[in-house]
Amino acid sequence: MVTPSQGDAGKGARPASAGRAPAAPPSSSADTADPDGQPLLQLRGIGKRFGPVQALTDIDLDVPAGQVTALVGDNGAGKSTLVKCIAGIWEPSAGEIIWNGKRIHLHSPRDASALGIATVYQDLALADNLDIVQNMQLGHEPLRYGLLDEITMEKTAKATLADLAVTTVRSVRQLVGSLSGGQRQAVAVAKAVMQDAKLVIMDEPTAALGVSQTEQVLSLITRLAGRGLGVLVISHNLADVFRVADRIAVLYLGRLAAVGPAAEFDPQSAVDLMTTGATSRQVNGTGENMTLRGSSSGSEG
Numbered sequence: 001m002v003t004p005s006q007g008d009a010g011k012g013a014r015p016a017s018a019g020r021a022p023a024a025p026p027s028s029s030a031d032t033a034d035p036d037g038q039p040l041l042q043l044r045g046i047g048k049r050f051g052p053v054q055a056l057t058d059i060d061l062d063v064p065a066g067q068v069t070a071l072v073g074d075n076g077a078g079k080s081t082l083v084k085c086i087a088g089i090w091e092p093s094a095g096e097i098i099w100n101g102k103r104i105h106l107h108s109p110r111d112a113s114a115l116g117i118a119t120v121y122q123d124l125a126l127a128d129n130l131d132i133v134q135n136m137q138l139g140h141e142p143l144r145y146g147l148l149d150e151i152t153m154e155k156t157a158k159a160t161l162a163d164l165a166v167t168t169v170r171s172v173r174q175l176v177g178s179l180s181g182g183q184r185q186a187v188a189v190a191k192a193v194m195q196d197a198k199l200v201i202m203d204e205p206t207a208a209l210g211v212s213q214t215e216q217v218l219s220l221i222t223r224l225a226g227r228g229l230g231v232l233v234i235s236h237n238l239a240d241v242f243r244v245a246d247r248i249a250v251l252y253l254g255r256l257a258a259v260g261p262a263a264e265f266d267p268q269s270a271v272d273l274m275t276t277g278a279t280s281r282q283v284n285g286t287g288e289n290m291t292l293r294g295s296s297s298g299s300e301g
């Protein structure tokens with residue numbers, strides 16, 4: 001088992017990088033270079049306090065490119081707060097956010113999106129009265145002779161949807177207000193991809209969806225990771241999590257109770273960790289890549 005101080009990369013030896021990178025302002029260079037095989041995003045010691053409420057305490061989490069990391073936990077565990085810290089909505093009260101090896105400070109959602117961090121929220125920030133093409137380009141419209149280049153906009157939107165195998169949308173000129181929940185998710189994700197996201201964060205993406213829409217969104221999540229993007233999915237639906245996650249991180253009362261490869265969890269250990277912060281189960285052999293931080297932490301010899 002990896003001890004907390006060794007980090008949670010789950011891929012064997014990796015030097016802890018906390019304190020290594022100098023403070024740097026957000027840059028929009030957004031390169032995907034990964035020279036040391038370091039994770040796209042590293043959280044170190046993240047804490048967030050709202051007045052008397054300590055919503056997050058000492059969160060260490062790596063989010064690698066090309067993998068789906070699932071963040072699970074009961075209501076109030078701190079999932080949305082953590083996502084908002086990564087999305088630039090809240091500034092953490094403690095800790096460091098490291099992006100491609102450099103410490104960053106996110107002062108606004110704009111800082112996050114300039115780096116390639118895209119967040120798809122439950123109440124999706126799409127404009128119902130605009131069509132799919134317009135939504136996907138919103139804020140990034142290509143100009144041609146000072147006019148909106150409608151042909152390019154439509155071509156790019158279609159190509160991105162096709163690339164992500166989003167096939168249920170009949171026309172890209174359909175108003176977003178007329179789409180199903182799953183289709184809205186797909187448009188929001190395609191928008192992030194078109195705007196060159198490196199990390200896509202989804203907060204409860206399937207919560208409001210029916211069975212076949214859920215299937216579509218889950219396969220979209222898998223395809224995003226397949227394209228090399230980092231994906232961080234927040235969910236309390238364990239069935240969904242076990243379908244798509246490469247890695248699982250469990251939050252319990254604002255602390256990281258466990259993190260590791262999905263194969264080292266099973267539904268019972270995940271439920272134990274979500275509801276009590278600890279598990280006595282040892283899943284799939286040694287669990288050597290899983291870090292447990294709850295009351296059972298360190299109990300293994």
Ligand SMILES: Nc1ncnc2c1ncn2[C@@H]1O[C@H](COP(=O)(O)OP(=O)(O)O)[C@@H](O)[C@H]1O
Pocket residue numbers: 050053054055073074075076077078079080081082
């Ligand atoms: N803006 C806020 N002000 C005060 N407390 C908050 C705020 N946002 C979240 N919290 C508190 O932080 C804790 C974690 O909430 P949240 O991140 O929404 O949990 P989750 O998404 O896992 O359900 C809860 O106790 C919640 O009441």
Ligand SMILES: [Mg+2]
Pocket residue numbers: 079080081
């Ligand atoms: Mg939440």
